[in-house]
Amino acid sequence: MSSEKPSIPNSLNEHWMPFTSNKDFKEKPRLITEAKGVYLKNHQGKTQIDASSGLFCNPLGHGRIEIIDAITKQLKTLDYAQPFQQGFGGSFELATRISKHTPGNLNRIFFSTGGSDAVETALKISIAYHKSRDQGQRFRMVGRERAYHGMHIGGTSVGGMVNNVKGFASILMPGVTHMRHTHLPEHKFVSGQPETGVELAEDLERIAANFGGENIAACIVEPIAGSTGTLVPPKGYLQRLREICDKHGILLIFDEVITGWGRTGSVFGAIEYGVTPDIMTMAKATTNGIVPMGAVACKEEIYDSIMDSSPKGTIELFHGYTYSGLPIAVAAGLAVQDIFEKDDIFNRVKELAPYFQKGLFSLKDIDAIDNIRGYGMMGGIDMKMDQKPGKAGFTCFKHCYDAGVNFKATGDCLIIAPMFISEKKHIDEIIEKLRTGINNYSKSKKN
């Protein structure tokens, strides 16, 4: 990385930043200027280790030359091809490569432009599927508290992170009911899958009893709730959801935008936990986060049913995006698939995960920490609340940023998700810098 110390832009006023305390940022900006491998450089010229793979999206590291070359080559050959009623070969090739990894027969792949779009697509496909089988009465959706399914109206409605939902309550989708989240008081400092809590899956049975299982289109969950800070499913919980869905003909959607492509130690959370959903979303790591792209994998019978219900020559699903299967996203996706194979990434994650989990839980002795959870290459550290929700998390994040470790904080939870290319020394560096940053935060409170 260059040794130059870049300056900040002339004006910070015009850009309205997403999910950001704009006022705080504009007083004291944090700009990232360069990224290579597991490291970032900020505008003060300081190097930081990336402890959250960006937003869970760059697990193969920054500046991968294979991906850069693939995108460059694609741009020079074909920069854009209309995805409606025509296409280009790459998106078919990528769909085939993806389908080789999806569980069961989730072999029909619809491309979107990110995770939020993938969720909307999955919800719509579930409705279209039931309609194709003359079950148009199934319009209800079941989500879960503390879930994050992106920021569009469908995803916000089935999501359950309070601040994301409550400000928009007036415009949410009708017919949505939420199951309780799966975090119980006895799960504090539990590493991996908790032994207790399987009975929380019965919430779905109760909702089915209340509204009529025959009226419910789909139940959507993240195998591990990621954005809220790694809520790992209790043992048997996802299996039980599958059973209840089967009993009532409800489609089970796994939102694998975070858990997909290796984060749990298996290619997908569905594979890790041995539960096959009917529809699955993915995004983020699909392109190593470099070009926006999402995808929805569906069971073949869902696709077939929707195809069979429309006469030949008509559009079967009135849904799609200008950038569905954008050539450079596809090129990045194909390069990522090559790296997964070449670098044996999924086995690498399996081997590295226990080391990361041990490091993560070694922070348990720090007094300011209220709870730690983790699975695979995912971890959540809850800070003890300070006066109001979110203050401790944000202040602690800023101390860690200054200590040279970068990640995302959600409320009072520090989200830790190292890159899959990390070596043990990088995990050690992340843990050491987290300890320094959190200790500095604690000291600042005493002063």
Ligand SMILES: Cc1ncc(COP(=O)(O)O)c(C=O)c1O
């Ligand atoms: C589980 C899940 N679904 C959907 C999304 C939304 O993805 P995007 O931000 O790419 O729209 C996210 C983003 O973090 C996510 O974690």
